[in-house]
Amino acid sequence: MSKLDAYRSIFDLSGKTALVTGGARGIGNAIAAACSAWGARVVLADLNAEAAEGAARELREAGAAVSARGCDVTRSEAVEALFDALSEEGGVDIIFNNAGVSARIPAENYPDGDLQRMFDLNVHGVFYVMRAAARRWIAAGRPGRIVNMASFAGLVADPLSAPYAASKGAVVQFTRTCAVEWAPHGILVNAIAPGYVRTEMTAHTLDQPEAGAAIRAKTALGRPATPAEIAGAAVFLASGASSYVTGTVLAVDGGWTAM
Numbered sequence: 001m002s003k004l005d006a007y008r009s010i011f012d013l014s015g016k017t018a019l020v021t022g023g024a025r026g027i028g029n030a031i032a033a034a035c036s037a038w039g040a041r042v043v044l045a046d047l048n049a050e051a052a053e054g055a056a057r058e059l060r061e062a063g064a065a066v067s068a069r070g071c072d073v074t075r076s077e078a079v080e081a082l083f084d085a086l087s088e089e090g091g092v093d094i095i096f097n098n099a100g101v102s103a104r105i106p107a108e109n110y111p112d113g114d115l116q117r118m119f120d121l122n123v124h125g126v127f128y129v130m131r132a133a134a135r136r137w138i139a140a141g142r143p144g145r146i147v148n149m150a151s152f153a154g155l156v157a158d159p160l161s162a163p164y165a166a167s168k169g170a171v172v173q174f175t176r177t178c179a180v181e182w183a184p185h186g187i188l189v190n191a192i193a194p195g196y197v198r199t200e201m202t203a204h205t206l207d208q209p210e211a212g213a214a215i216r217a218k219t220a221l222g223r224p225a226t227p228a229e230i231a232g233a234a235v236f237l238a239s240g241a242s243s244y245v246t247g248t249v250l251a252v253d254g255g256w257t258a259m
């Protein structure tokens with residue numbers, strides 16, 4: 001092996017299985033495609049089972065080894081059932097804890113129900129998935145990777161998004177704390193903090209002239225990202241290239257948090 005060969009495979013994911021929650025569309029779907037391209041077998045888990053199956057079919061047609069499962073990650077028993085089913089197929093090595101929801105509502109008018117839904121998914125759902133993965137890896141003495149989807153809003157203020165920002169702050173602290181707690185078990189836990197990414201979640205806001213312009217002005221690169229621009233960080237945090245990285249929150253935000 002030449003001195004360079006070891007570096008040529010640092011992003012290789014062949015032989016690994018990755019679970020992507022909320023993988024039917026948007027950022028999760030781009031992560032699924034990128035991990036497939038680097039050799040991983042991928043499972044898309046999404047509330048919208050039909051959309052997940054359609055996305056999986058599309059990726060399979062492109063040559064990827066992708067399957068789909070319906071799962072509402074806000075229900076801990078559904079998450080446990082998902083992991084039990086995956087265990088029967090050999091388990092998973094990499095978790096992309098990506099499913100999330102956002103809302104832009106003035107804090108003083110935020111309805112109880114919306115607050116509950118936000119935390120059910122962005123906080124409880126994220127934790128259910130982390131816990132289900134880690135419990136099984138620890139019991140099996142198996143290493144693993146968890147990549148949580150935080151946000152710039154988990155790091156700096158994001159007006160009109162107080163509960164969203166708070167929920168992503170929780171994701172940041174789940175990441176740091178569980179990284180330290182599970183490090184002795186060989187489980188690496190990191191997060192990605194994207195800036196604005198054009199997906200179905202954000203298109204409406206980005207297309208409003210005033211809001212779109214304000215977002216561009218707060219982004220050093222002057223534009224939102226494409227989902228594909230988040231996928232490189234995801235492959236990095238899932239692969240051997242990041243074997244000494246844990247508890248970190250990698251901003252992929254076009255310079256938003258640098259300003």
Ligand SMILES: NC(=O)c1ccc[n+]([C@@H]2O[C@H](COP(=O)([O-])OP(=O)(O)OC[C@H]3O[C@@H](n4cnc5c(N)ncnc54)[C@H](O)[C@@H]3O)[C@@H](O)[C@H]2O)c1
Nearest residue numbers: 022024026027046047072073099100151194196197199201
């Ligand atoms: N788009 C952005 O600008 C942006 C910026 C920062 C962070 N993020 C975060 O990235 C993640 C993905 O965002 P996106 O823009 O791709 O979102 P999206 O709305 O396009 O996709 C979210 C996916 O999650 C699925 N989902 C929703 N509820 C679920 C549940 N209970 N169980 C399982 N799946 C569920 C949806 O069906 C959908 O397929 C989210 O956590 C979001 O907060 C997005």
